[in-house]
Amino acid sequence: MKKQGGFTLVELVIVIVVTGIIAAIFAMQFGPSLQHYLAVGRRANLTHLADTALRRMVTEIRTAVPNSLRLLPMPSAKLSCLEMVPTSDGGRFRTGPDTQWDTANPATPSEPLDLRAPDAVFDVLTAFDNAPKAGDWVVIGNQNTADVYEGSDRAAIASIGSPPATGSSNKPLGQSRITLGAAKQFPYAYEGGRFNIVPDSLQAVTYMCKDAGVDAEGTGTGTLTRIAHYGFNASQACPVAGGTSAVVATKVRSCNFVYNPDQGATQQSGFAQLQLTLADHGEIVTLTVGAQVENLP
Structure with a gap:
């Protein structure tokens, strides 16, 4: 009868013990490095x-x-x-009429923003990078923190259109024309000629x-x-x-x-x-x- 090969129980125990010792040595050598690697990764992610x-x-x-x-x-x-x-854009509004244009074209006059009384339409002299939409907000002359939240210098936009071109030179009265949802009197003492756009979103x-x-x-x-x-x-x-x-x-x-x-x-x-x-x-x-x-x- 042919003799079968294999391991004895003692040999198997010896292999397990030796393997455990080698694993412990590796853990002692590489464990701190692994922990350091994980810590560096956590700090990088937190940063x-x-x-x-x-x-x-x-x-x-x-x-x-x-x-x-x-x-x-x-x-x-x-x-x-x-x-x-936060604002999405802004620019400058017309502070006074274009008298030369208004004299020649009384039916389609320029639209400066009147700060002395409620006004609902004004020409924008600068181009938009992010054009506002109906429902967005115009803020003008916010000197005090509470004003913009209370609404004393904030008004909703109804539409954005284009002003007429000025005759043969085709020089525009402005880059665009904003119509507000309701006439609004902005701070009378403000002289900066600037406005901000706040997205309604x-x-x-x-x-x-x-x-x-x-x-x-x-x-x-x-x-x-x-x-x-x-x-x-x-x-x-x-x-x-x-x-x-x-x-x-x-x-x-x-x-x-x-x-x-x-x-x-x-x-x-x-x-x-x-x-x-x-x-x-x-x-x-x-x-x-x-x-x-x-x-x-």
Whole structure:
């Protein structure tokens, strides 16, 4: 009878023990390197998330309606809100009539914006990069933060058309002509000749940091959320109710928003400082950015 080959139980035990020893050696040698690799990956991901969120905030802050930034009252340390009114475009409006054209064409006169009385039609002298639509908002001369939210210097657009061309030279009276939904008297003392366009799809926008903290595993528990299209409210509370929400950052350990509207000798430029701290399994990343805020209407 042919003898069968194989392993004895003792040989099998010896192989298992030797394999375990080799595996332990590899774990001791490569374990820290693997943990370091995972930690670097977490920090890189947190840095990317924080940088993307803060860049988005800074972009909207720099294009917001002058004097529209405000920090909303905070009911708790784990909740903070920064509100603004972002713009999509702007330009200059006609401040006085084109007398030469008006004399020759009394049936189709130029349309300056009259700041002395309610007015509903005006010529735009500059071209749009992002043309407004019916329902969007015109803001003119926002000197005080509450004004744009209360509506004293804000009016809805009914239509955007073209002014007539000026005779043989084909020189336009303006690039476009805006008709408002209702006659509006904008601030009489304003002399800048500029206006801002606020998309109705956005209206006021708030960045809300909620439930900031850290759990037992060292991961942030909070979220940074962008809330838009909830209207314009003279008195706005934090947290913001309604509107459309989009999460900008997760794993938030802490947020710190600071806004000073009176930076600079002329008090026409503010400064916002934004700090965002994210955490993931004990890895912590803190980014701080500053943004100059142009408050000259």
